[in-house]
Each structure stands twice: as structure tokens, then as C-alpha cells.
Amino acid sequence: MFRRALLATPVLVALPARAQPLPEPERAAAIARVEAYFNGLTTLRARFLQTAQNGASAQGTAWIWRPSRMRFEYDPPEPTLLIAADGQFFHYDRELRQPSIVPLSSTPLGVLLQNPLRLAGELTVAGVERSGGFLRVTVHRTGRAAEGRIQLALSEEPLALRQWAVVDAQGLTTRVALSEIRTGERFDPFLFAFNDPRFREELEQRR
Numbered sequence: 001m002f003r004r005a006l007l008a009t010p011v012l013v014a015l016p017a018r019a020q021p022l023p024e025p026e027r028a029a030a031i032a033r034v035e036a037y038f039n040g041l042t043t044l045r046a047r048f049l050q051t052a053q054n055g056a057s058a059q060g061t062a063w064i065w066r067p068s069r070m071r072f073e074y075d076p077p078e079p080t081l082l083i084a085a086d087g088q089f090f091h092y093d094r095e096l097r098q099p100s101i102v103p104l105s106s107t108p109l110g111v112l113l114q115n116p117l118r119l120a121g122e123l124t125v126a127g128v129e130r131s132g133g134f135l136r137v138t139v140h141r142t143g144r145a146a147e148g149r150i151q152l153a154l155s156e157e158p159l160a161l162r163q164w165a166v167v168d169a170q171g172l173t174t175r176v177a178l179s180e181i182r183t184g185e186r187f188d189p190f191l192f193a194f195n196d197p198r199f200r201e202e203l204e205q206r207r
Contacts, residue, residue: 022128030128031119034137034152037159038117041066043185044161046178048072053173062178067115069192084113085192108150108166111139133157 022030044064051057060074070084079094084104092099104110111123119125119139126149127138135156140149146169153163165175 020129020131022130027128030130030135031125031137033159034135034154035117035119037154037161038066038112039115041161041183043187044181044183045185045187046181049177049179051175051177063187063191064112065187065192067113070109070113071191083192084109105141106147108140108148111150111152112164127151130156134162135159 021027042065044062046062047059048062049057049059058074058078058080060072060078062073063069063071068085068087070082072080072082074080079096081092081094083090083092087104089102089104089107089109090099091101104113111117114123119137122142123139124142124145125137125139126145127136129136133156134153136151136153138149138151141147148166148168151165151167152161153165154160155162160181161178162181163175163177165173167173
């Protein structure tokens with residue numbers, strides 16, 4: 001369930017009642033700040049807590065290496081492993097030992113890896129709100145809103161990604177909150193190796 005939810009579409013935490021859409025030119029300035037933040041971000045590692053619309057939750061560790069790589073490893077007993085590399089999103093179920101692949105461009109999470117990130121053209125900003133020290137930007141692919149959208153929530157001081165939420169094509173929302181965030185670290189490229197996971201597991205056991 002979680003593997004499909006995370007892969008499908010991210011929708012953020014429900015907006016607080018007092019959240020207000022930003023007027024121009026505040027809206028344009030906020031979008032420019034968000035673009036600059038992501039375009040200056042190279043690596044991010046964090047713990048994540050994922051919550052499905054039915055209240056079920058799972059947690060794990062996320063690695064993001066812009067511009068093209070991402071890994072979500074869930075804590076047991078959730079058997080999911082997700083890896084983004086080479087323009088594809090790779091999902092592996094350790095229990096079923098069954099891999100599947102979808103284009104990264106077909107998932108809202110692909111927005112996190114766009115380089116440079118431009119919230120225009122191929123992407124449409126559906127909303128920009130501010131409340132409680134957070135800036136929330138809702139984005140979908142231009143002309144493909146029915147496929148889902150992602151809402152990014154960033155703390156404003158300092159500006160930093162803290163949460164996202166995905167709404168999928170069925171209207172279901174999956175929320176992800178980050179903690180223990182570290183940026184600027186060096187990652188082992190092996191973390192994002194796009195090989196048969198069964199082969200990779202054998203290598204990891206030998207290390």
C-alpha cells in the first residue's frame with residue numbers, strides 16, 4: 001500500500017484553515033525562493049514518516065541526490081524499497097521479490113529531482129499559501145492535473161523542505177513528513193544502483 005501511495009502521488013498535509021493564498025507580487029517572490037532553494041540543493045538525507053489517507057503509517061530513511069537520484073527505504077516490517085535513477089522509478093517488494101519500473105516523469109515525486117527546477121512551463125503552480133511559518137506550494141504537470149499533484153511544505157526561516165503531500169489520480173492523499181534532516185553530505189552511488197535488487201542484496205550482505 002505504502003509503496004504504491006508514495007510512488008503514485010504526493011499530497012501534503014491538509015492546509016490549515018487560516019492559510020491564505022499569496023497575492024502578487026508575494027506569490028512570484030515565494031515561487032522564486034522555492035526554485036532557488038531546490039536549485040541550490042545537492043543532497044538531503046532524512047527520516048520520514050508516511051501517512052496514508054486511511055491513517056495507516058510507515059517510516060524509513062530517504063536519500064535525495066539532485067538532480068537525478070532518490071532512495072526511500074522503509075523500516076521493517078514494511079518491505080518496500082524505492083529508487084529513482086536514470087529517469088526511472090524502481091519499486092521493489094522484498095517479500096514478493098518482485099520489481100517494477102515506471103518513468104520518473106509519471107510520478108509527482110519527480111518534481112523533486114527536476115534540474116533546474118522551474119515552476120512554470122512543464123509545471124503549473126496551482127496554489128501558494130503561507131501559514132504557521134510554512135510556505136506551501138502545490139504543483140502539477142501542465143495539462144496533466146488529473147494525473148495528480150504534489151504540495152511541497154517548506155519552513156520559511158530558514159527555507160527548507162519539511163513535508164510533502166501527494167494527491168493521486170483517484171483523489172487519495174499520502175503525506176510525508178521529514179525529520180533529522182541533513183544536507184550537503186556525500187553519498188555512495190551504490191545506494192542508487194539500478195540493478196536487480198536480488199543481486200544488490202547479495203552484494204550488501206557481503207560488505
